[in-house]
Amino acid sequence: MADLSITAASVLPGTESEGAQFEHGIAAVAVTAGQVVYKDNNSQYRLADNNDTSETLSVIAGVALNNCAAGQPLRVQTAGPYTVGATVAAGSVYVLSATPGGIAPVADLATGNRTSIIGVGANGSTTRVVLRPWSTRAVRP
Numbered sequence: 626m627a628d629l630s631i632t633a634a635s636v637l638p639g640t641e642s643e644g645a646q647f648e649h650g651i652a653a654v655a656v657t658a659g660q661v662v663y664k665d666n667n668s669q670y671r672l673a674d675n676n677d678t679s680e681t682l683s684v685i686a687g688v689a690l691n692n693c694a695a696g697q698p699l700r701v702q703t704a705g706p707y708t709v710g711a712t713v714a715a716g717s718v719y720v721l722s723a724t725p726g727g728i729a730p731v732a733d734l735a736t737g738n739r740t741s742i743i744g745v746g747a748n749g750s751t752t753r754v755v756l757r758p759w760s761t762r763a764v765r766p
Contacts, residue, residue, distance in 0.1 A: 628727040629719070631659035635710035638690050638702050639756075645705030648687065652699040656689045659710045660726030661743060662701060670699050672726035675739045683721060683739035685758035702756060706747050709754045713746040719754060738765050 636658040639645030653669035656662060662670040664686045675683050687703035709728070713719065721741035722729035728743050741760040747753035 627733070628722045628724050628729045629709065629711035629713065631657075631710040631728070633658040633692055633710060635708065635752075636688075636690060637708035637710075638700075639706040639708075639753075643706050645707065645756075646703045647690075648701045648703055650699055650701065652689075652693045652695055652697055655694050656699055656726070657692050658689055659728075660689045661721050661728060662686050662689055662699070662726070670701065673721050673741065674723070674725040675721040675734075675741055676723040676737060683741045683762065684760040685721060685741050685743065687758060688743070688756060689726075703758065704756055706753050706755045708752050710752075712751050713754055715746045715748050715750060717746045719743045719746070721760075734765050736765055739763065740765060 651669050653671050661673040663673040687701040690700040718731040720731050740763045744754045744756040
């Protein structure tokens with residue numbers, strides 16, 4: 626399989642009544658809606674990556690909800706259901722991919738990748754994921 630093919634214009638936040646949670650901050654790099662981000666030592670957002678030698682890059686803050694250039698404001702969803710902008714399978718687990726900012730099915734984890742769970746495909750939907758970031762920091766043998 627491959628990373629989800631996310632259409633940035635189709636990424637939509639969940640609602641607070643559904644349990645969605647959000648953060649706002651500044652992007653340290655260019656970010657596209659739907660990409661997975663982490664917070665650096667300066668509390669700015671960068672693209673998360675599961676195959677970098679620094680485990681910090683695999684500690685997920687959430688999913689970007691808007692496009693922006695470095696130095697611009699970024700809204701990040703940190704929990705709850707959202708429209709991912711791609712086709713997903715209900716009940717399937719999705720993880721941070723080896724492509725910076727990417728999302729992949731759990732079956733795509735390769736030897737040496739860190740296991741950082743994004744969430745699970747929402748019940749009864751082919752477009753929504755229930756975001757529950759869990760950065761285990763474990764490296765797949």
